[in-house]
Amino acid sequence: MAQNGHNEHPKYMWIFLWLAVLTAIEVGIVIPDFPKALTIILLIGLACAKAILVAVYFMHLKFEKRTLAVIVITPFLICVFLVIMLLPDLTSDKRHEGIEKPAAEVVETTEH
Amino acid sequence: MEQATTLEHTEDVYEPSLTPDSLGKLGMWIFLIGDTMSFGALLAAYAALRTGAGVIGWVPPSEILGINLTAGMTFLLICSSVTMVKALESIQKGNVSRMCTFLGLTILGGVIFLGLQAYEWTHLIKHGLTLTEIPEHGLKGGAIAGSTLFGPTFYAITGFHGLHVTGGVIYLIVILIHGLRGRYTAEFNHEVEIVGLYWHFVDLIWIMVFTFIYLI
Secondary structure, three states: OOOOOOOOOOOHHHHHHHHHHHHHHHHHHHOOOOOHHHHHHHHHHHHHHHHHHHHHHHOOHHHOOHHHHHHHHHHHHHHHHHHHHHHHHHHOOHHHHHHHHHHHHHHHHHHO | OHHHHHHHHHHHHOOOOOOHHHHHHHHHHHHHHHHHHHHHHHHHHHHHHHHOOHHHOOOOHHHHOOHHHHHHHHHHHHHHHHHHHHHHHHHHOOOHHHHHHHHHHHHHHHHHHHHHHHHHHHHHHHOOOOOOOOOOEOOOOOEOOOOOOHHHHHHHHHHHHHHHHHHHHHHHHHHHHHHHOOOOOOOOOHHHHHHHHHHHHHHHHHHHHHHHHHHO
């Protein structure tokens, strides 16, 4: 696991340049009026690309054993799973109607 | 004599597979994995609250938050990540003074980031973004209305990240002091690598926070 003293250093300045360019693209995407879904997909894609660059090169995952990469990816998959489990809530517009209606009925009955 | 040989053999068998270097690194990775889940839960909760705002609506972040300033803050954290890898690279080549310079620059990046965040928060609070209210007018001048959960979710997530940066700056200062005292060499430097892991993680999380809270 520990590989102290390895001589093979990636070109950090190139990674830095990529990260800076991707950040500029992210900010650039927000300005024009793209369809909202497209903007969100592009932004998440770019953020993931940047996160992968940081993890693989700056955190040296590329030079570690593959087992560690598998362990590290796991919480990200669980996070994605977490969002998927929330999807019924995230996409439902009826949630508010459901809450408001019984509340109104309760008010009516107490008035009588 | 025979007993001594047996003991030696036993020690060989029970030698731990994790060295002190790799044990520390594994410990940091485990902490970071746990922290990923914390941020993941916060961002998922944010998504649920935002989409769940329903008829009340959610003000687009660009109406309240200054994107240009935060883009600059993102760039700053990326720069500090580069100085961090340069610090590790320097000590792996045995150059202590160069490592200390780069560690100092990394700390400076972190401190400026925190300063900018404090400036941003002060500005937002003055303009009416509090834990219970949102500003009456957006950055584009028009009147805005929407869920008042904008404030608490924004302050919770950026605040939690800010605490990580604060912790990272203190951690880096401790490592820098050790470095100045000559603790690290080309052979002994895993502690620098471990603080680097933490610092890059803070950068990685900010990339996500910037996208989800400010841009989307």
